[in-house]
Amino acid sequence: MQNTSLQFKKQVTIKLADVKLQDALSRLQSRFVGGRSAVIREIADLEETRNAAATIRDRVLNNLEHWLLQFEQQATARGAIIHWAETGDDVNRIVAEIAAQHGVKTAAKSKSMVSEECGLNDALEQAGVSVMETDLGEYILQLAHEAPSHIVAPVVHKNKEEIADLFAEKHHTPRKTDIAELCREAREVLRPAFLNADMGISGGNFLVAETGSVLIVTNEGNGRLVTTLPRVHVAITGIEKVVPTLEDVTTLLRLLPRSATGQSITNYVSVLTGNKNNEDHDGPEHFHIILLDNGRSSLIGSEMQEMLRCIRCGACMNHCPVYQNIGGHAYGWVYPGPMGSILTPLLGGIEKSPDLPNASTFCGACAAVCPVKIPLPDLLRKLREKQMQLGMKSRRETFALKTWAWLALRPHLYALATRIGVRMMRAMGDKNNLIHTLPGASGWTDGRDFPAPSGQTFRELYERGTYK
Amino acid sequence: MNARDKILGKIRGAQMHAAAGAHTETINSHLAQHPRGPLPLRPDNLIAHFKERALKLSSDVLETNDRREVPILLANYLRERKLPGNCVCWPTLADLPWAVAGLNMQSRPAQNSDLIGVTGAFCAIAETGTLMMLSGADTPATTSLLPETHVAVFDPRRIVATMEDAWDLMRKEHQQPPRAVNFISGPSRTADIEQTVTLGAHGPYRVLIILAPPEPQ
Numbered sequence: 001m002q003n004t005s006l007q008f009k010k011q012v013t014i015k016l017a018d019v020k021l022q023d024a025l026s027r028l029q030s031r032f033v034g035g036r037s038a039v040i041r042e043i044a045d046l047e048e049t050r051n052a053a054a055t056i057r058d059r060v061l062n063n064l065e066h067w068l069l070q071f072e073q074q075a076t077a078r079g080a081i082i083h084w085a086e087t088g089d090d091v092n093r094i095v096a097e098i099a100a101q102h103g104v105k106t107a108a109k110s111k112s113m114v115s116e117e118c119g120l121n122d123a124l125e126q127a128g129v130s131v132m133e134t135d136l137g138e139y140i141l142q143l144a145h146e147a148p149s150h151i152v153a154p155v156v157h158k159n160k161e162e163i164a165d166l167f168a169e170k171h172h173t174p175r176k177t178d179i180a181e182l183c184r185e186a187r188e189v190l191r192p193a194f195l196n197a198d199m200g201i202s203g204g205n206f207l208v209a210e211t212g213s214v215l216i217v218t219n220e221g222n223g224r225l226v227t228t229l230p231r232v233h234v235a236i237t238g239i240e241k242v243v244p245t246l247e248d249v250t251t252l253l254r255l256l257p258r259s260a261t262g263q264s265i266t267n268y269v270s271v272l273t274g275n276k277n278n279e280d281h282d283g284p285e286h287f288h289i290i291l292l293d294n295g296r297s298s299l300i301g302s303e304m305q306e307m308l309r310c311i312r313c314g315a316c317m318n319h320c321p322v323y324q325n326i327g328g329h330a331y332g333w334v335y336p337g338p339m340g341s342i343l344t345p346l347l348g349g350i351e352k353s354p355d356l357p358n359a360s361t362f363c364g365a366c367a368a369v370c371p372v373k374i375p376l377p378d379l380l381r382k383l384r385e386k387q388m389q390l391g392m393k394s395r396r397e398t399f400a401l402k403t404w405a406w407l408a409l410r411p412h413l414y415a416l417a418t419r420i421g422v423r424m425m426r427a428m429g430d431k432n433n434l435i436h437t438l439p440g441a442s443g444w445t446d447g448r449d450f451p452a453p454s455g456q457t458f459r460e461l462y463e464r465g466t467y468k
Numbered sequence: 469m470n471a472r473d474k475i476l477g478k479i480r481g482a483q484m485h486a487a488a489g490a491h492t493e494t495i496n497s498h499l500a501q502h503p504r505g506p507l508p509l510r511p512d513n514l515i516a517h518f519k520e521r522a523l524k525l526s527s528d529v530l531e532t533n534d535r536r537e538v539p540i541l542l543a544n545y546l547r548e549r550k551l552p553g554n555c556v557c558w559p560t561l562a563d564l565p566w567a568v569a570g571l572n573m574q575s576r577p578a579q580n581s582d583l584i585g586v587t588g589a590f591c592a593i594a595e596t597g598t599l600m601m602l603s604g605a606d607t608p609a610t611t612s613l614l615p616e617t618h619v620a621v622f623d624p625r626r627i628v629a630t631m632e633d634a635w636d637l638m639r640k641e642h643q644q645p646p647r648a649v650n651f652i653s654g655p656s657r658t659a660d661i662e663q664t665v666t667l668g669a670h671g672p673y674r675v676l677i678i679l680a681p682p683e684p685q
Contacts, residue, residue, distance in 0.1 A: 084472040137660035221656040221671025251505030269651040301482030
C-alpha cells in the first residue's frame with residue numbers, strides 16, 4: 001500500500017470537518033473502549049497477565065532466529081512449505097508463483113494487514129488472479145476501492161447508509177436498510193467465492209513454534225472457509241509473529257480479543273498445522289506460509305525492538321485521543337494510531353512520515369491499555385529525538401528547543417526569562433484571562449484560546465507560600 | 469544468498485550485538501516444559517459455568533441424561549424455529565434414532581446445500597463456553613461450518629476449565645495437533661457495519677449444544 005503519511009496535516013484538517021466520520025468514530029469509542037473495559041476484568045490479575053504476555057513476546061524477540069528455525073522445522077515436518085520474503089514485492093511475486101504453479105485463477109482472502117503492506121491484491125490481479133476479500137469490512141472496502149482505516153474494524157469510517165448504497169450499486173440488488181439484511185446479502189454473494197476459489201489467502205495472528213502451526217482469529221467464519229475449502233492455502237504474516245508454545249499463545253489469546261473488540265474470545269480460533277493428509281477429509285492439499293521481513297529485522301537488537309511485541313489488537317488506537325478525532329486514513333498507511341505512528345516511520349522510512357511521531361501529547365492512554373506493555377510514548381519520543389539528530393525538525397523548532405536548553409542550563413537566567421514571560425502573557429489576556437493569539441503558537445491558538453497566566457511564576461508563588 | 473539466509477543473517481548479527489546481560493534460556497527446555505501463564509479462577513461447577521458462558525455467546529444449550537433422547541431434542545428445537553428436518557452428521561452419531569424423531573439424517577460431510585450439521589466435539593472449555601473441534605477422517609470440518617445450523621452433541625464430562633487444559637487433553641490423546649483445530653464460540657457474527665453485532669455472517673446462524681452422556685458400556 002502506498003505511504004501517503006506526508007499528507008498527514010492536510011488530511012487531519014479534512015477529517016476533523018468530516019461529520020460522518022466523526023459520528024462513526026464516536027461509535028467506535030463507545031463500543032471498543034467500553035467493550036474492553038467490561039471484559040478485561042474477567043482476567044483475574046491483569047498486570048500479571050500483561051507482564052506474562054510481554055515476557056512471552058520478548059523471549060522470542062531476544063532469540064528470534066532460533067524460534068523462527070524451530071517454527072520452520074515443525075511446520076515443514078507437517079507438510080507446509082515455508083517461504084521467506086524480504087519485501088512486500090517479494091511476497092507478491094511468491095504468491096503469484098504459487099498461483100501459477102497450481103493453476104490458480106481465483107482466490108478468496110480473509111483479512112491480512114501484512115498483505116495490505118504489500119499491495120497483494122493489485123499485484124495478483126495484474127498476474128491474472130482475481131481476488132475476493134471475504135471479511136465483510138474488507139469486502140466493503142474492496143467494492144469501494146478504499147483502504148482500511150483501522151486494523152481490526154477496517155470499515156469503521158462508513159455508516160450503514162453508505163454501505164447500503166454501495167451494495168445496491170455493486171450487487172444490482174434492491175437497496176436494503178437493515179444491518180442484518182445487508183449481512184445476509186454479503187453472505188449470499190460471497191458463499192460461491194468460498195466454494196469456487198482455487199486458493200485461500202489468510203494472514204496469521206500467531207505462528208506457534210512448538211507445533212509449526214498458523215493461528216488465526218476470526219468472527220465471521222470466513223477465515224475457516226478460506227483455509228478449509230480451496231485446494232491451496234497461502235498464509236502470510238510477519239517474522240515477528242512467532243510464539244513459543246500452545247500455552248504461550250493461549251495467554252496471548254486471553255488478552256487479544258478482550259483488548260481488541262471487547263470479546264472474551266473471538267468466535268473462531270483456528271490452529272492450522274500442515275496440509276491435508278490421509279487422516280483428513282477436508283483442507284488444502286498445499287499449505288504455503290510466507291514470512292515477511294519488510295524492515296522488521298532491522299528493529300531487532302535496537303532501542304525500538306519492543307515495538308515488535310505488538311499483537312495487532314488495536315487497543316492503542318481505540319483509546320488514543322488523536323485517533324478518536326481523526327480516524328485512520330489520515331495516518332496515510334496500513335497502521336494508524338499510536339502503533340502506526342511508530343511502525344510507519346520505522347518500516348517505511350522516517351523521512352516519509354515527519355508528522356506521525358509528533359501527533360501525540362504523550363497522554364499515555366495507549367501504553368496503559370497495551371496488552372504487551374509496549375512503551376509507546378517512549379518509542380514516539382525516541383523517534384522525535386531521531387528526527388532532531390537527522391536535522392528533520394524545522395529551523396524554528398530547533399531554534400526554540402536549543403534556546404530553551406541554553407536557558408535551562410542557566411537557572412538564574414531561566415528564572416528571569418520566565419518571570420518576564422508570564423508578566424507579558426498576563427498583559428496579553430482579555431478580561432476573561434484568555435489569550436486569543438499568541439505569536440509563535442498559532443498551532444494552539446488557531447483552534448482554542450490560551451489561558452493567561454496569573455503573572456507570577458510557579459517558583460515565585462511557591463517561595464511566597466513557604467515564607468507566609 | 470537467498471532471502472532466508474539474508475533475513476536470518478540480519479537477525480543473527482543484530483542479536484550478537486544485543487546486551488551481554490540478556491537472560492538466555494534454552495529453547496528446548498521451554499518447549500519441553502511448556503509452562504502455563506496466569507490462569508483465571510477455576511469455577512466450582514464446570515458444567516454450569518460452561519452453560520452460562522455458552523448462553524452469553526448466543527449459543528443454545530440443552531441437556532439430557534439419555535443419549536437416545538438427543539434426536540427428539542433436536543426435532544423439537546427445529547420445529548420451534550420452523551426449520552426443516554434434513555440433516556447431516558458425523559459417523560459417531562449416525563446410530564442415534566433420528567428417523568424415529570422425524571428427522572432425515574445422512575451420515576456424511578456437509579455440502580453447501582446442507583442446512584443442518586450435527587457434530588460431536590473433542591472437548592469444551594468452561595472459561596468461555598467454547599467448543600474444541602479436531603479435524604479428521606471422521607470429524608470433517610465442513611459439518612460445523614457450511615450449514616446455517618450447527619448442532620454439537622457431546623459428553624458434559626468432556627468440559628474442561630481452560631484452553632490450557634484442552635491442549636493437555638489433546639496432547640494426551642493425540643500427541644500432536646491435527647490439520648485443523650477449531651475453537652467455536654457461538655454463532656458466526658460480524659460487527660463491521662456500524663459496530664453493531666449481527667449474528668450469522670459466513671458461518672452458522674445458530675449453534676445448539678446438546679450435553680448428553682455416551683452410551684453406557
